[in-house]
Amino acid sequence: xxxxxxxxxxxxxxxxxxxxxxxxxxxxxxxxxxxxxxxxxxxxxxxxxxxxxxxxxxxxxxxxxxxxxxxxxxxxxxxxxxxxxxxxxxxxxxxxxxxxxxxxxxxxxxxxxxxxxxxxxxxxxxxxxxxxxxxxxxxxxxxxxxxxxxxxxxxxxxxxxxxxxxxxxxxxxxxxxxxxxxxxxxxxxxxxxxxxxxxxxxxxxxxxxxxxxxxxxxxxxxxxxxxxxxxxxxxxxxxxxxxxxxxxxxxxxxxxxxxxxxxxxxxxxxxxxxxxxxxxxxxxxxxxxxxxxxxxxxxxxxxxxxxxxxxxxxxxxxxxxxxxxxxxxxxxxxxxxxxxxxxxxxxxxxxxxxxxxxxxxxxxxxxxxxxxxxxxxxxx
Numbered sequence: 001x002x003x004x005x006x007x008x009x010x011x012x013x014x015x016x017x018x019x020x021x022x023x024x025x026x027x028x029x030x031x032x033x034x035x036x037x038x039x040x041x042x043x044x045x046x047x048x049x050x051x052x053x054x055x056x057x058x059x060x061x062x063x064x065x066x067x068x069x070x071x072x073x074x075x076x077x078x079x080x081x082x083x084x085x086x087x088x089x090x091x092x093x094x095x096x097x098x099x100x101x102x103x104x105x106x107x108x109x110x111x112x113x114x115x116x117x118x119x120x121x122x123x124x125x126x127x128x129x130x131x132x133x134x135x136x137x138x139x140x141x142x143x144x145x146x147x148x149x150x151x152x153x154x155x156x157x158x159x160x161x162x163x164x165x166x167x168x169x170x171x172x173x174x175x176x177x178x179x180x181x182x183x184x185x186x187x188x189x190x191x192x193x194x195x196x197x198x199x200x201x202x203x204x205x206x207x208x209x210x211x212x213x214x215x216x217x218x219x220x221x222x223x224x225x226x227x228x229x230x231x232x233x234x235x236x237x238x239x240x241x242x243x244x245x246x247x248x249x250x251x252x253x254x255x256x257x258x259x260x261x262x263x264x265x266x267x268x269x270x271x272x273x274x275x276x277x278x279x280x281x282x283x284x285x286x287x288x289x290x291x292x293x294x295x296x297x298x299x300x301x302x303x304x305x306x307x308x309x310x311x312x313x314x315x316x317x318x319x320x321x322x323x324x325x326x327x328x329x330x331x332x333x334x335x336x337x338x339x340x341x342x343x344x345x346x347x348x349x350x351x352x353x354x355x356x357x358x359x360x361x362x363x364x365x366x367x368x369x370x371x372x373x374x375x376x377x378x379x380x
Contacts, residue, residue: 013128014137016181018144020080020121023178024114025148026155027091027171028056031107033153034160034167041164044100055104056111061336063115068329071120072194076185076325080124083116084179091172095165119329124183126317126324135267138317139259139310146251146306153241185325194323199330203319203375207327208334210271210371211312215338216345217365218278218305222247224346224361225285225298228354235291243291246299251306258310268372271311275368278304282365286358308368315375 031038031052039049071079086109093106122141129137159167198204222244229235229243262270281301288294312331320327350357 012181013183014125016178017121017125017128017183018140019174020084020117020178021141021144022148023087023171023174024118025145026152027087027110027175028053028060028114029149029152030156030159030167030171033157034164037160037164038103042097042100042103048100049103052104052107055107056114057336057340058111059108060111060115061333061340063112064119064329064333064336066326066329067115068119068123069194069196069199069323069326071116071329072123072185072323072325073187075187076120076124077182078187080117080120080182081179083113083120084175084182086113087117088172088175088179091168091175095168095172115329119332120185120325121183122313122317122328123325124185127184132263134317135263135310135314136256136259138313139256139262141255142259142306142310142313143252143255146248146255150245150248150252194326196323196326198320198323199326201320204327204330206371206375207312207316207319208331210368210375211316211331211335212338213364213368213371214275214305214308214312215335216342217338217361217363217368218282218301218308219247220339220342221282221346221358221361223343224350224357225294227350228286228288228358229291229294232354233288233291233294239291243295244298246295247302247305250299250302251309254303254306255310258307259314261307262311262314267311267314268376271308271315271372272369274304274307274311275365275372278308279362279365283359283362286355311372315372 031049035046035049035052038044038052039046042049090106090109090113094103094110097103097106122138125137125141126134155170156164156167159165159170225244226240229240235243258270258274278301281297281304285294285297285301288297312335313328316327316331317324346357346361349360
């Protein structure tokens with residue numbers, strides 16, 4: 001193959017990885033604006049239909065404890081291709097489901113399939129992209145995930161305006177196309193199988209704790225910001241949605257920039273600085289006196305949270321070289337675990353005092369700093 005052809009092939013592979021990074025968050029969050037329509041179609045309330053979010057994210061978090069290592073053993077290429085096809089099939093079942101039970105079961109299958117694609121796609125970047133460009137590639141990957149999170153409500157809202165089922169058909173079609181371009185990685189023989197033991201190291205424990213705290217104190221807070229906007233600032237539902245959009249958009253715009261910064265300054269330092277900066281803006285959100293101020297502070301918090309995500313993903317990719325996919329999936333499981341427990345942790349604090357809840361969330365982010373500092377001394 002000519003040099004030009006090799007470069008073009010590499011770009012296609014990298015582009016397919018970025019497309020997969022976008023698909024998972026898009027499929028996970030597309031239901032948010034269409035819950036009333038889904039409820040009517042499957043003969044349930046909008047509140048019951050909201051269980052489709054839990055049905056997706058609980059398997060997504062739990063399966064990631066093992067999905068990366070299993071995928072590395074089975075072969076990234078084969079595992080991701082099968083996961084995409086399962087994702088497509090599950091999306092079609094969602095589109096055709098006549099009852100809530102079948103719809104929720106299909107959503108659980110989507111979450112489990114996404115647990116295999118997300119870490120293995122990111123691990124595949126390490127085999128496609130030169131090491132000196134890996135930081136910025138991780139940044140772009142993070143931007144694509146942020147894009148999926150940001151635009152999922154938009155796609156879902158457009159679909160709901162005509163037929164919510166059409167949204168799932170589009171997701172299924174995208175998954176089928178991506179199945180033709182899985183990341184590199186063949187099955188490993190038993191003697192070369194990726195090890196489980198390094199995933200139990202002190203460094204992995206510290207990275208998992210940092211990821212848990214980073215999501216608990218920032219990325220998992222949109223529900224709390226929305227409550228503050230509705231109850232304290234008396235903002236309408238549609239304007240609240242617009243005010244919250246900046247958090248994800250900041251990650252979309254700045255992900256690649258943070259990747260380059262992490263390459264030059266070091267991911268551990270960038271993650272610590274980002275935790276402090278994000279904590280400051282999260283705390284300030286709780287004292288916002290207008291929707292404009294709230295949107296500004298929340299967007300700046302999103303910029304900091306994006307840097308934290310890029311830094312933690314970069315550190316995790318290097319933590320267990322022989323089982324990169326397993327390391328990424330295990331740490332990601334703790335990251336989304338932080339999102340799962342956030343309402344249980346912060347709602348009681350919020351009801352006791354709104355400003356106190358945001359201040360407490362900011363303090364949880366400050367704990368990321370010493371945790372990351374300890375990773376430099378931890379044995380791999």
